[in-house]
Amino acid sequence: MSLRIEHITVRYGQTTAVDDVSLDIADGEVVALLGPSGCGKSTLLRTVAGLEKADDGEVRWDGDDLTGTPVHERGFGLVFQDGQLFPHRDVAGNVAFGLRMAKVDKEVRLKRIDELLELVGLDGYQHRKVTQLSGGEQQRVALARALAPQPRLLLLDEPLSALDRALREQLAVDLARLLREAGATALVVTHDHDEAFTLADRVAIMRKGKIRQVGPPAEVWREPADVETAKFLGCNKFVPGSFVGLANDRVGLRASALRVDPAGTLEGVVLERVHRRDHVRLLVEIDGDEYEAVGPVTEIGDRVRLVVEQDGLAVLRDEPHGGQ
Numbered sequence: 652m653s654l655r656i657e658h659i660t661v662r663y664g665q666t667t668a669v670d671d672v673s674l675d676i677a678d679g680e681v682v683a684l685l686g687p688s689g690c691g692k693s694t695l696l697r698t699v700a701g702l703e704k705a706d707d708g709e710v711r712w713d714g715d716d717l718t719g720t721p722v723h724e725r726g727f728g729l730v731f732q733d734g735q736l737f738p739h740r741d742v743a744g745n746v747a748f749g750l751r752m753a754k755v756d757k758e759v760r761l762k763r764i765d766e767l768l769e770l771v772g773l774d775g776y777q778h779r780k781v782t783q784l785s786g787g788e789q790q791r792v793a794l795a796r797a798l799a800p801q802p803r804l805l806l807l808d809e810p811l812s813a814l815d816r817a818l819r820e821q822l823a824v825d826l827a828r829l830l831r832e833a834g835a836t837a838l839v840v841t842h843d844h845d846e847a848f849t850l851a852d853r854v855a856i857m858r859k860g861k862i863r864q865v866g867p868p869a870e871v872w873r874e875p876a877d878v879e880t881a882k883f884l885g886c887n888k889f890v891p892g893s894f895v896g897l898a899n900d901r902v903g904l905r906a907s908a909l910r911v912d913p914a915g916t917l918e919g920v921v922l923e924r925v926h927r928r929d930h931v932r933l934l935v936e937i938d939g940d941e942y943e944a945v946g947p948v949t950e951i952g953d954r955v956r957l958v959v960e961q962d963g964l965a966v967l968r969d970e971p972h973g974g975q
């Protein structure tokens with residue numbers, strides 16, 4: 652039971668939206684397709700769904716080429732950014748949709764609806780109108796509806812991006828849990844790295860129509876394949892490894908890489924201070940160069956010591972020409 656994307660290319664006129672992409676998804680695995688706007692993520696997902704036709708390459712399930720298989724016969728569940736619920740049906744009516752199509756008995760159907768609503772945290776919502784639900788609740792219903800017929804693969808296109816930040820963070824955690832509980836095999840498209848890293852067993856980084864790197868979240872976070880990927884994953888400064896005590900040629904620093912701490916070995920002078928929701932962000936001069944750092948509160952002009960936070964670092968593989 653596995654999906655294989657083989658050398659898929661999709662063009663729109665002069666634009667190559669997806670450029671020779673190959674990717675496998677194993678049974679029960681959640682893979683996130685992560686990349687900036689316009690990199691081709693949705694086009695690739697839509698091609699897997701059968702909503703878009705590939706100019707080249709194949710999408711296979713258990714070895715079978717799906718090229719001639721229409722969307723509704725692929726056995727895949729789809730969830731889009733805005734849920735696309737049926738407004739005239741209640742919650743149960745929406746969740747039941749795929750089960751009705753599959754001619755599942757009413758009794759079994761009702762039981763399955765109850766199970767799914769419990770799974771997505773909407774127990775007791777069966778007869779609520781979907782137009783009277785919050786955005787987060789609507790997305791949960793969309794997810795329950797997609798999961799109901801037990802699809803062999805779940806395709807999620809920016810499932811949380813219509814929601815506000817706080818709700819998105821909470822729902823990403825819930826979604827990760829319920830994909831695991833449902834044992835779902837899923838491909839999730841997102842441009843938000845926090846979301847991708849929360850949800851996925853593996854993250855595939857996409858840029859300009861190509862997959863640049865695939866790996867477990869911790870590995871991609873720690874060792875981006877190149878400088879562009881490191882920048883996309885939050886690195887805004889690149890230094891020789893020796894600056895942070897590593898042997899690598901080049902290391903990317905995220906804003907959280909340096910933290911003021913009297914035990915630190917680096918020394919600098921505070922140039923600027925900004926208060927953020929849950930921390931203080933500083934601009935510090937070290938040996939004539941400027942770096943971001945995380946506070947405690949200090950005064951402009953203070954001399955401070957700084958420690959290096961490993962999570963804030965990205966190690967770049969040594970490149971013969973020195974990368975950026």
Ligand SMILES: Nc1ncnc2c1ncn2[C@@H]1O[C@H](COP(=O)(O)OP(=O)(O)OP(=O)(O)O)[C@@H](O)[C@H]1O
Binds near residue numbers: 691
């Ligand atoms: N129907 C279409 N006709 C023409 N060009 C298209 C069409 N759909 C997408 N494109 C182009 O293909 C490229 C990839 O688009 P796609 O929507 O797959 O990117 P994306 O990574 O999903 O972006 P976003 O995160 O903004 O949705 C873009 O340059 C886009 O303008």
